[in-house]
Amino acid sequence: VETSARTRNPRGSGTRLADEIVAAAIALIDESNDPAALTLRGIARRAGITAPAIYAHFPDLAAVVDGLLAASFEELRAAVQAALDGQEDPVAALIAAGRAYVEFAWGQPARYRLMFAASGYAPDAVATFTLVQQAITNCVRAGASASEDPHLDTWLLWAALHGVATLDKPERSDYLRLGPLNRPAMLKTLIRRIARLR
Amino acid sequence: VETSARTRNPRGSGTRLADEIVAAAIALIDESNDPAALTLRGIARRAGITAPAIYAHFPDLAAVVDGLLAASFEELRAAVQAALDGQEDPVAALIAAGRAYVEFAWGQPARYRLMFAASGYAPDAVATFTLVQQAITNCVRAGASASEDPHLDTWLLWAALHGVATLDKPERSDYLRLGPLNRPAMLKTLIRRIARLR
DNA sequence: TGTACATCAGTGAACGCGCGTTCACTGATGTAC
DNA sequence: TGTACATCAGTGAACGCGCGTTCACTGATGTAC
Numbered sequence: 001v002e003t004s005a006r007t008r009n010p011r012g013s014g015t016r017l018a019d020e021i022v023a024a025a026i027a028l029i030d031e032s033n034d035p036a037a038l039t040l041r042g043i044a045r046r047a048g049i050t051a052p053a054i055y056a057h058f059p060d061l062a063a064v065v066d067g068l069l070a071a072s073f074e075e076l077r078a079a080v081q082a083a084l085d086g087q088e089d090p091v092a093a094l095i096a097a098g099r100a101y102v103e104f105a106w107g108q109p110a111r112y113r114l115m116f117a118a119s120g121y122a123p124d125a126v127a128t129f130t131l132v133q134q135a136i137t138n139c140v141r142a143g144a145s146a147s148e149d150p151h152l153d154t155w156l157l158w159a160a161l162h163g164v165a166t167l168d169k170p171e172r173s174d175y176l177r178l179g180p181l182n183r184p185a186m187l188k189t190l191i192r193r194i195a196r197l198r
Numbered sequence: 199v200e201t202s203a204r205t206r207n208p209r210g211s212g213t214r215l216a217d218e219i220v221a222a223a224i225a226l227i228d229e230s231n232d233p234a235a236l237t238l239r240g241i242a243r244r245a246g247i248t249a250p251a252i253y254a255h256f257p258d259l260a261a262v263v264d265g266l267l268a269a270s271f272e273e274l275r276a277a278v279q280a281a282l283d284g285q286e287d288p289v290a291a292l293i294a295a296g297r298a299y300v301e302f303a304w305g306q307p308a309r310y311r312l313m314f315a316a317s318g319y320a321p322d323a324v325a326t327f328t329l330v331q332q333a334i335t336n337c338v339r340a341g342a343s344a345s346e347d348p349h350l351d352t353w354l355l356w357a358a359l360h361g362v363a364t365l366d367k368p369e370r371s372d373y374l375r376l377g378p379l380n381r382p383a384m385l386k387t388l389i390r391r392i393a394r395l396r
Numbered sequence: 397t398g399t400a401c402a403t404c405a406g407t408g409a410a411c412g413c414g415c416g417t418t419c420a421c422t423g424a425t426g427t428a429c
Numbered sequence: 430t431g432t433a434c435a436t437c438a439g440t441g442a443a444c445g446c447g448c449g450t451t452c453a454c455t456g457a458t459g460t461a462c
Contacts, residue, residue, distance in 0.1 A: 039415065041414075041415065042415095049439070050439070051415095052419090052440075056439075060416080061417095116365065152384065155384070156387065159362045159365050159388070162361035162364065163356075164357045167357050186350065190354050193354075215405080237447080238449060239447075250406080258450085
């Protein structure tokens with residue numbers, strides 16, 4: 001809830017409030033950790049405006065959510081890209097990319113779930129998929145992976161990362177009586193086996 | 199929506215309507231494919247009773263959902279158990295179990311998502327986890343798996359299956375431009391690599 | 397066998413709430429003269 | 430430089446809806462006599 005009065009945007013502000021609305025939606029779902037909290041009125045409250053003001057920028061609630069999803073997929077892609085850029089060695093790069101992916105999901109679990117619960121997510125995910133596929137291909141070229149089908153193996157790896165991302169919220173794992181598991185090492189093992197790293 | 203008049207349950211019916219209410223909740227989420235459809239009024243409509251009648255059997259909506267979750271985890275465990283029982287060879291058994299797990303999720307995706315979105319799911323999942331761990335251990339004993347830590351590998355496999363279960367709804371995969379992937383073979387490959395089958 | 401009655405599974409009306417969306421409006425800002 | 434005015438970002442009240450939950454009740458069923 002915003003207390004101080006909002007200063008109204010200047011005349012030709014164009015998409016400025018639109019961006020603020022999407023940012024408010026992101027903050028709302030990330031902080032409440034509950035996709036059901038994503039209501040038009042809730043977003044408006046978070047943005048410090050009244051609900052009808054949103055209609056000047058989006059036709060309806062679904063359009064705001066679309067904006068949130070587009071921004072989130074781009075954020076995910078950028079996180080994976082940054083992880084890849086930070087490593088010289090192709091194996092280290094692939095593992096860093098996997099870790100970045102999972103950490104994005106752990107960092108904002110409700111938003112991540114929403115991204116992949118929506119039925120039309122795939123086009124937005126292709127860019128990230130391509131990054132991972134290229135990372136595996138780089139491992140193969142360097143002689144570090146025995147993958148015979150990087151495309152298929154990217155798919156398998158993606159599915160596994162998605163599973164870790166959504167199943168293994170660290171605070172839950174105690175219930176599964178997993179003992180003192182070493183999470184980074186586990187993730188590395190998973191990536192090594194699926195991507196057939198040597 | 200039920201049209202004909204319901205015949206009222208006999209006197210000492212005990213948990214009978216309670217079971218019918220849970221069954222109605224399951225039918226509702228499975229058919230609507232939308233967790234938001236799980237409302238108390240919706241469940242009552244589906245069960246052919248009025249909403250207040252539910253309160254004689256459950257304290258509130260959350261209790262009905264708890265009943266749905268308990269029944270669903272038992273259904274999942276039974277499906278995996280049945281798959282294991284149908285195979286002599288331990289490797290075939292493990293693969294059949296993985297397939298049964300994923301098919302349960304594909305068969306009722308909204309319900310499966312709800313099962314693992316709830317924060318306290320883990321105790322209910324332990325029984326199934328134990329089955330898979332035993333299946334891997336059987337492979338190791340038969341000399342068919344190189345796993346050195348079946349508990350850890352069960353965890354990795356579970357996460358991967360969960361990822362396939364929730365990411366790879368078949369009707370979506372075309373968006374990801376996966377081409378004509380052979381799903382059963384993919385799943386088998388994934389299980390083989392993670393469980394280190396020979 | 398027949399009748400009065402207690403039981404209790406389920407009903408129907410009502411409540412307050414937050415929701416998405418609409419509509420007429422207000423008032424600060426930039427521009428024309 | 431000063432004033433009238435058009436623009437338009439955002440407001441406030443209102444709508445109908447489905448929700449969870451409450452309450453007093455009804456009426457078929459089983460039992461006591």
